[in-house]
Amino acid sequence: MSKPENLVTTPYDPRPFFDEMFMNAYSVRSHYQTVFRQFMSMKAGSLNKRQSATMKRMMEEGITFTLYSPDQAEPLERTIPFDPIPRIIPRDEWLKLEKGLQQRVKALNLFLKDIYHDQNILKDGIIPRKMVLSNCYFRPEMMRLSIPNDVYVTVSGIDLIRDEHGEYFVLEDNLRSPSGFSYLYKSRSIMTHLFPELVFSHSIQDIEHSLNVFLSALRRLSPxxxxxxxxxxxxxxxxxxxxxxxxxxxxxxxxxxxxxxxxxxxxxxxxxxxxxxxxxxxxxxxxxxxxxxxxxxxxxxxxxxxxxxxxxxxxxxINIVNAPGTGVADDKAIYAYVPDMIRYYLNEQPILKNVPTYILSRPEEREHVLKHLDEMVVKETSLSGGYGMLIGPSATEHEIADFRLKILADPDRYIAQPTIQLSRAPVMMDGQMAARHIDLRAFVIAGDNIQVIPGGLTRVALKEGSLVVNSSQGGGCKDTWVTHS
Missing domain, CATH: 3.40.50.11290 (Rossmann fold)
Known part of the structure; x- marks a missing residue:
């Protein structure tokens, strides 16, 4: 008999990044042991067939995302690249994330109610008045308007990353109309149907009931x-x-x-x-x-x-969900003040940290950033989806020079952050495990109470070395499991 064709012979070396599966080149984290063994035992041909079946199923069900590029005459509709190696989050790790996300969304709702009513946080000088009132997403039409149950943000998508030490940070708050729900549910459905031995060998928290939670929250907000x-x-x-x-x-x-x-x-x-x-x-x-x-x-x-x-x-x-004017709270400059909102409204210390953020309207911070543009990630405050960004370490001299001029011309329009070495996870590439950078979009629903869908959507930067995981920039996704123990 010929020797079975194994999928993987040796894992990759995860250094210098934090890796979700591997502690080092020869050691697998305990909660990934079963998944690793199962993938190691698969034949490459079998896995390729399953991946082909996955792509066929996504096309048949219309699970697509449209990419718009100035380089293309027509938009490109494509399936979301799906990787079969799940991301696994242990229960105790998830509980901290869940509490931190609930705390954050509670404070953001209180902030929105405040700025459209009494504006105490502005009067007390916690956040600069100009930053809020001149924000392009601030809607004077919402002033003094009563919102059912004071819920401005019913559904939010909070982006989380991990640094090289494995510590979680909030990268962005997406509050206007966060996308990705469908890929979360479809990822689980695909894994259950095409990789049942993986799914049923783990005790995974259910996500299906969260659609009922979402529907109940919408019903509760009926005027x-x-x-x-x-x-x-x-x-x-x-x-x-x-x-x-x-x-x-x-x-x-x-x-x-x-x-x-x-x-x-x-x-x-x-x-x-x-x-x-x-x-x-x-x-x-x-x-x-x-x-x-x-x-x-x-x-x-x-x-x-x-x-x-x-x-x-x-x-x-009629009630409109999410409320008009919520965009002021997910502006990337306002983001820097969310920890202050938590302390101000809840009298609590933030459970989850922000990525350190430079406000470029401040002369001393702007000067520092301009001297270190090649080390920074610069973002346009009002944009999302990976647009309007400079990633200094991978940018050309021309791109850096161009962003320098943009910042000098309109510093209020940009923020900057140090480049975080995003954690990585293994993906299947040509029958082998390869490391790619990831993040996590966690979905939070504010109804009778604030609930977080277990796991969320893990997004993957499929280009080697890339830090941009957005679907709008060609990123893929993984199923995300939160264990019961």
Whole structure:
């Protein structure tokens, strides 16, 4: 008999980064032992067939993401690259993350209520008034407007990273319309169907019930008090990069998927047009930005929103989730003050740390950053998805010089952070384990209480050495397991 073709002969050397699976080139972390043994025993041909089946299934189910690039005449629709080696988070490690995320989202909701009402945090000088009131996401239309249950942010996606020592940091707060839900659930579904021996050999916390948690949170926010409110998901349409996710969530939660032209406002109430006539809608989970939400209140050229919906919102006849104006709290300059918000509103020390952040409107911090641009990550405060960034260590001299001019021209527009050596995890590349940098988008739902979906979405920078994990920049994903013990 011929010798079986093993998938892997030796693991890689994880140094100098923190690796999720390997402590060193010859030692596997205890919670990965079973997964490692199972992958080591697989034949390369068998794994290749399963990976091919994964890609086929994703195409058949339409699990895609649209990439937009100035170098391409047409947008590219593709499946999300999926890696079969799961990321495993032990229960005790997760409990700390969960508490830290709950604390953070609670403080962010209190901050939003404060700045749109009494503005005590500004009066007390904790956050510069100009930074908030001149922020492009601050909406004067929201001033003094009562929000059901004071929940401005019902659903958030908080990005977490680990440094070379394995310590967790919050990298970003995504509060407007965070994406990635569908890939979290589909990742688990794919693993269960195509790698059942891996899934069922571990005691993994369930994620399916979290869709019911999300739906319950939306129902609870209905201003009508109906036992069965009408809920809609407002999508920009089929050309949006995350349209698959919009259809998935609407289908799974049993809510209406609508576009702006499906809705009409009459007497400050919002109705869905249908073949049986008009039906009043109580809660709208919107996946479009504030600017496009209402052409009468914001951008008059918008064709995506609903004319008059803000008047219906002010009249208390509909609730919009997440609330307009939440973007001011996920601005990358405001991010630097979240630990101060936690101390101010909750009288607690932050459980999770921020990445050290330089505010470039401060002359001394700007001067330091300009001297060390080749060591820094510079971000445009109002952008997300990996856009508007400079990663100094991998940038060309021309790119650094260009960003220097941008910072000098408008320093308020940028923040900078030291380059964190993101943790890595193994991925399958051509039948071998290879190390790639990862992060974790944790999803937090604020309903009767604040709940965190166990695990979240692990995003992978598939290009060797790259630190950019965003799907919009070509990144992939993994299933993320939180163990019961």
């Amino acid at each position: 009508s008090g109906k036992s069965d409110p009408v809920i809609g998901l407002l999508t920009p349409g089929c050309y949006n990069s995350a349209y698959f996710e919009h259809t998935f969530l609407a289908q799974q939660m049993g809510i209406q998927l609508v576009e702006g032209h499906d809705l009409v406002v009459i007497d400050h109430k919002v109705y869905i047009r249908g073949i049986k006539g008009l039906r009043q809608i109580d809660v709208l989970y919107r996946r479009i930005d504030d600017d496009f939400l209402d052409p009468l209140a914001f951008d008059p050229s918008s064709m995506l929103g609903v004319a008059g919906i803000m008047n219906a919102y002010r009249a208390g006849n």
